[in-house]
Amino acid sequence: MDFSDSLLDQEAQRLFIHLKKFEYTLEDCKKMAMTTLEIQYLKKKKNVLILAHSYQTPDISFGVADELGDSYGLSIAAKNTNADIILFSSVLFMGETAKIINPNKTVLVPSQAGCSLADSITAEDVRALRKKYPNAGVVAYVNTTAQVKAEVDACCTSSNAHKVVEAMEQEQVIFLPDRLMGENLKKHTTKEIILWDGVCIVHEEFSTADVTAVRKEFPKAEILAHPECDPSVLQKSDFVGSTEQMLHHLDESDSQEFMMITECGLTDRARQEHPEKQIVGTCFLCPYMKELTLKNILKALKNPSPNQIVKIPENIRVRAERSLHEMFALEKKYEKKFGSTNNKWKENFS
Numbered sequence: 001m002d003f004s005d006s007l008l009d010q011e012a013q014r015l016f017i018h019l020k021k022f023e024y025t026l027e028d029c030k031k032m033a034m035t036t037l038e039i040q041y042l043k044k045k046k047n048v049l050i051l052a053h054s055y056q057t058p059d060i061s062f063g064v065a066d067e068l069g070d071s072y073g074l075s076i077a078a079k080n081t082n083a084d085i086i087l088f089s090s091v092l093f094m095g096e097t098a099k100i101i102n103p104n105k106t107v108l109v110p111s112q113a114g115c116s117l118a119d120s121i122t123a124e125d126v127r128a129l130r131k132k133y134p135n136a137g138v139v140a141y142v143n144t145t146a147q148v149k150a151e152v153d154a155c156c157t158s159s160n161a162h163k164v165v166e167a168m169e170q171e172q173v174i175f176l177p178d179r180l181m182g183e184n185l186k187k188h189t190t191k192e193i194i195l196w197d198g199v200c201i202v203h204e205e206f207s208t209a210d211v212t213a214v215r216k217e218f219p220k221a222e223i224l225a226h227p228e229c230d231p232s233v234l235q236k237s238d239f240v241g242s243t244e245q246m247l248h249h250l251d252e253s254d255s256q257e258f259m260m261i262t263e264c265g266l267t268d269r270a271r272q273e274h275p276e277k278q279i280v281g282t283c284f285l286c287p288y289m290k291e292l293t294l295k296n297i298l299k300a301l302k303n304p305s306p307n308q309i310v311k312i313p314e315n316i317r318v319r320a321e322r323s324l325h326e327m328f329a330l331e332k333k334y335e336k337k338f339g340s341t342n343n344k345w346k347e348n349f350s
């Protein structure tokens with residue numbers, strides 16, 4: 001594709017404005033400009049919506065994405081779009097979720113990146129759990145494959161897990177696959193929670209020593225943590241929520257210093273959106289999320305290979321969709337009774 005020198009120059013300048021705070025040089029932006037212009041051209045021509053999880057790299061998040069968000073917000077965006085094609089710049093399970101709720105749209109996944117949680121459990125494992133605990137309800141975190149979603153009673157995300165579990169009619173609930181999130185849930189419910197031994201390889205890395213070190217150096221910093229972390233880390237933090245809830249808290253808070261206990265992409269997004277606030281401390285990279293690049297996004301838009309187009313057998317898709325619909329129904333049921341603003345993750349820890 002041919003773009004004039006002045007258009008390429010203009011695009012490089014636009015990228016540089018967004019990316020210079022992430023240490024991209026004007027030279028880096030000039031090298032990227034051809035790719036981002038081509039992505040934008042194809043986006044318009046084919047009526048594509050690019051959804052990107054907040055853990056994506058800044059060139060994707062601020063160079064080509066239409067919407068950034070957490071699993072919950074992005075699945076709503078996928079549900080509401082008029083675009084003909086959804087390109088999901090994230091790990092495979094999120095692209096699958098978009099396809100489950102939008103069977104008539106084309107959903108593209110530039111890389112079929114896994115996730116340590118989604119890869120920890122199969123549909124067969126869920127069937128075995130059901131046999132072992134025949135009276136239990138089964139809730140799956142959205143970080144699961146379509147096949148696993150098809151086997152459970154309801155899905156949940158990190159922003160509504162507590163509401164969904166509380167609204168289940170059963171008193172015994174199998175929560176899978178995130179053991180640490182399940183242990184965190186146990187602190188906020190009287191239900192009997194049965195766990196699966198999956199972990200997020202990013203969030204399990206954080207320890208209370210990371211929190212203590214930041215508290216010592218930056219005593220005024222507010223510490224925000226993701227519920228995929230160990231309960232001991234959440235206990236020492238000031239706020240717990242999904243990535244979008246963490247950002248929302250940062251938006252609303254009067255504090256000037258923050259530590260975000262999660263993947264580095266969210267820290268980058270917070271720095272971009274709040275240059276006036278200081279984000280201190282450590283973060284970790286998710287190797288799966290980092291499989292996404294401008295190059296594989298362009299390839300998927302231009303000429304997708306068969307594995308870049310999400311396909312889910314209809315018998316599985318229909319059952320997985322039921323679990324996702326049940327998530328929204330249970331969330332509503334909970335909110336009708338207790339209100340919508342409750343973020344239970346932090347309660348009982350202090």
Ligand code: 13P
Pocket residue numbers: 069070071072115143157158159200228241242243244
């Ligand atoms: P949320 O962005 O939905 O909080 O999830 C975090 C995550 O690890 C997704 O892979």
Ligand code: SF4
Pocket residue numbers: 091114115116117118143200201202203228263286287288289
């Ligand atoms: Fe999976 Fe953790 Fe990476 Fe999210 S951050 S995609 S939960 S491994």
